Amino acid sequence: MGPLDSRLPEEVLQNVFGFESFRGQQAEIIDHVLKGGDALVLMPTGGGKSLCYQVPALCRPGVGVVISPLIALMADQVQALNQYGVKAAALNSSLERDEAREVVQAMAQGELDLVYLSPERLSSQGFLDFLGTCPLALFAIDEAHCVSQWGHDFRPEYQKLNILSRMFPQVPRLALTATADEPTRLDMVQGLELMEPRLFISGFDRPNIQYSVKAKLNQRKQLADFLAGRSPRDSGIVYCISRDKVERTAEWLNQLGYKALPYHAGLDKEVRRANQDRFFKEEGIIITATIAFGMGIDKPDVRFVAHLDLPKSLEAYYQETGRAGRDGLPSEAWMVYGLEDVVKQKMFIENSNAAEKQKRIERQKLDALLGFCETVRCRRQVLLEYFGDTCEPCGNCDTCREPVESFDGTEAAQKALSCVYRTGQRFGANHVVDVLLGSDNQRVRDLGHNNLSTWGIGKEHSRNGWRSILRQLTSLGLLSVDVAGHGGLRLGPESRAVLRGEKEIRLRKEVLTPRKSPSSGGSRAKALFDDPSDEELFSSLRSLRMELAKEQGVPPYIIFHDSTLVEITREKPRNKKELSLLSGVGQTKLKRYGRAFLQAVKESLS
Template sequence: MNTHALQILHDTFGYQNFRGQQADIVECVATGNHAIVLMPTGGGKSLCYQIPALMRAGVTIVVSPLIALMDDQVANLQAAGVAAAAVHSGIPSEKLHAIAHDIRQGVLKLLYVAPERLVSERFVRFMHSIDIGLFAIDEAHCVSQWGHDFRPEYQQLGFLAHEFPHIPRMALTATADEETRADIRHYLQLQDAQTFVSSFDRPNIFYQVIEKNNGKKQLLQFIKSQGHQVSGIVYCLSRKRVEEVALLLQENGFNAIPYHAGLDMAVRTRHQKQFSQEDNVIVVATVAFGMGIDKPDVRFVAHLDMPKSIEHFYQESGRAGRDGLPAISWLCYGLNDWVLLRQRIQDGEASSMQKQIELQKVDAVLSLCETATCRRQLLLAQFDEVSEPCGHCDNCLETPVRFDATELVQKLLSCVYRLKQNCATSYVIDVLRGKDSDWVRRLGHDKLSTFNIGADLSDKEWRSVVRQCVAGGLLSVNLSHNQALQLTEASKAVLKGEQQLWLRPLKRDKKAVLSAPKTTVLRTERQERLWQALRTWRKARALADSVPAYVVFADRTLDSLVEHAPQNLAQLDGIYGLGSSKQAKYGQEIVDLCVNILQNDVEPNTDILA
């Protein structure tokens, strides 16, 4: 292991050891080789280019797609004592001149820039006039139009291979299936790059999925179970739903704020800053609240509607627990979500080939929701990763016992056939349950042999059968014709009695679904006092420094301080995430807090502005 890299890891960033493939990646890039890095959110991707940046001569140019993401990274680096800056539309011209001067003087080590600016003729000329040590292309999945978060400017970044052939380049992303990886290699001219693929597993995240039945009420019940002292994200499909849910949470005492593309830019910026810099904030958002999320202490991500792909779900749910502490991904879904997503794709302007790919991705999410097996296994399989049952999802903790549903499914498929594959789910269920309505009698469907043959099941139970048949490929929904249920080729074997069908239970144990591992840490009374005092101090210090609280210290650092309770400056060495720069800046204040709480047992003065 490179001792120089290990020293930077410890002295600058406050970590004792590299994780996973980090050391190999750092060695590869620091010695001038190209690399493609696929590593899950929270896995430490940033260190894979930040440490080589400090090892190599010249400035490292980091391509990043969002201003908020750049600013957070720069704030984190500056807090660690690293000379870093970002250039974007929010930087005044005099500051830009100062940044250029620092680069030419060899002072600045990392420069963050958006792809649009980097490919401009003026910036290319500037790059030719300076000493560059490394190009790091973050969020590299943006290069692929088949993936998510496509940014066409990313596809132009391959020019770096021709303009700067002797400078190492690396591409980094947290989510990329095989098609997206191929696009990264092709468009970024990284065919000869060494590829590092870490496990996409996020073992600290507990996955749970529940069937939608008054979704907002279910969401409120879930969030109440998490308490009022946590930060979280709630994703919704529509702007209207975002506003409704934010208001509902506010009315129930939560510090909730909306975020969607329909809000004024100033409001969005203010809400994103509030979420980043304050504790115990819940943001309710559409997917417009995206890649700029770098907050490590998000304790839950809730999807009130079904996401449009497993890649989206993985990336969005992965915004929980970036600090490695326990977190929860909660998903509430219904067949109507699936229908709405497919309708949006069909009505879109994409090519027929891309529409087909997106439709398949939506179907994969429905399969994830309906599976009776380990959810993590199915999730990781999307990234070509084989795993054992995780023991840390709702299906593993309370494994659904599947039952022989062949006869039920035959009844459903027969009814769809008798109705000439011309009716939507709700009407098919009405006929199955023998609903005596004017509409059913007028059409003569009360005379069908399938009328009333399913009266022993409720509407909700039949909807579960329908969803599982759709997810299993036995039924399809005709979006262009009243969302009518239609038989597929695969349904013939079931109708003929040639195939047995096993489904998950139609009634789910709500208590089991809503249960989840405890995320609280057991502390003594004094430890809890120290924890709260540290949080109060951190909030005041972050306000004074005009940075998010986690830039001062992440929760894991506070946990480490509570566990070790340092009584002098020497004992700060080895505290997680506490490098030399932060020790010098905050060390005495932290030691004073610990001494006051644990030795003198008095209320400390945490007002740094006093």
């Protein structure tokens, strides 16, 4: 039994983690678990999911067992808990045999408050039998959406975790995730065999994240413009669809003067580990990555997530963009996408070995994502509605900041659909646009398409304008992609009504030369403070934090989150009592770091 057992949850929250009160449903979830109940918790990234199992693990007798999918995530959370004075450890393949033996002995003797395990560890009957000899406070199954084949990150080993309900029926279990639609939620309850669980769904809104989606024109220039003027201390993630593109993008960003590192499954294991370690421990690192990077990333100060290619679903998009701004400070989710992205994603679906039922679900998910990309409404509203949540127009997405104009696109749609039909429904967007614009290139002449009635009928729109129209017609289902061939465009089932003039189409007027975002450039960091001297203090606090982190070999945010440094900057505490009242300053951190940070504040005021 750990030294913190029998404390009240409020005491643990305040004295250990340094927070004055619980947020949202945290108190209700913790009370339910303390009474021995199972729970399914859906809470947005940065919403405080970890406290929902960490606090009851410290209040109930025994060790809290956390099942987590990534070794890096385990190490990160263990380091953070140790900073708070919590006795936590991880048991995974990265440990030497003697280190693993020490963790096992500590578990057996009740000397740990929390231990982090991989789902594979629980596939060993010998280890399960050992767990039966330990006092257990609870099981927390993080990233629980991995149990579902309909989710965006299915992992077969998660389906074996139902053994916990059979071997340890008296130990409460929490399944936690940031996002899951209705079929995925049902899979989590059934696949993990939760016992009459209570479902806790917090709002999915992340109001500090600014969402932007742009038509893919010159993606490198667009990314460079997005990054221009940012603070050199900003950390971010740039997602790409392929390993080759990840490496080329990292190399190009380095040529521009950024500190960019690639991350994908094809890199040497030690290179991946070293790059991820730098991302955690240094400021200003940009990781260019495939989706192999990110699940469970606990770094709170990621200031932006950029997508150079379309993700596969709104769940994946929400999960990936949710890695930005976990500390609640202003952050950005930025994406460019084009019709070629739609073609690639549809081909991935059709060429996979999945059953037809699963392919149908994946098509529906992709269609929902395309609807989000092409909407003229508030993006946050569209995103939240997908998860059954609502909000007022947010004023913090591109469609709110720069309202999208729409136009009667019926005639343009008829021209585009006619051109696709008359060219044989087997050519991609580039060729269709060439015909519409009356291009006289060799391919058009060789195919005789310069003799078609649709040749040159679309000169009222630019090339990029027609690409936008074709992209929107695809998202509306009026055009489909022949994934069995070479990605040619074909007429969709609803196209006949448009061609006959029986259905009116409204399309968004693409802003092909986007205006500068009002929050872009170097103003992002300074917007946190009204007084320029506060910016200087904030900078000195970050430098102090970096020094302390380097001494211990831990990421800076393990010492204090940016949000805590912002509070210190604004409140300017004069003594330890005042410092202890700020969020994220528990008793252990107060003893370790209080004097140094108070001295930095004092010097700034002198």
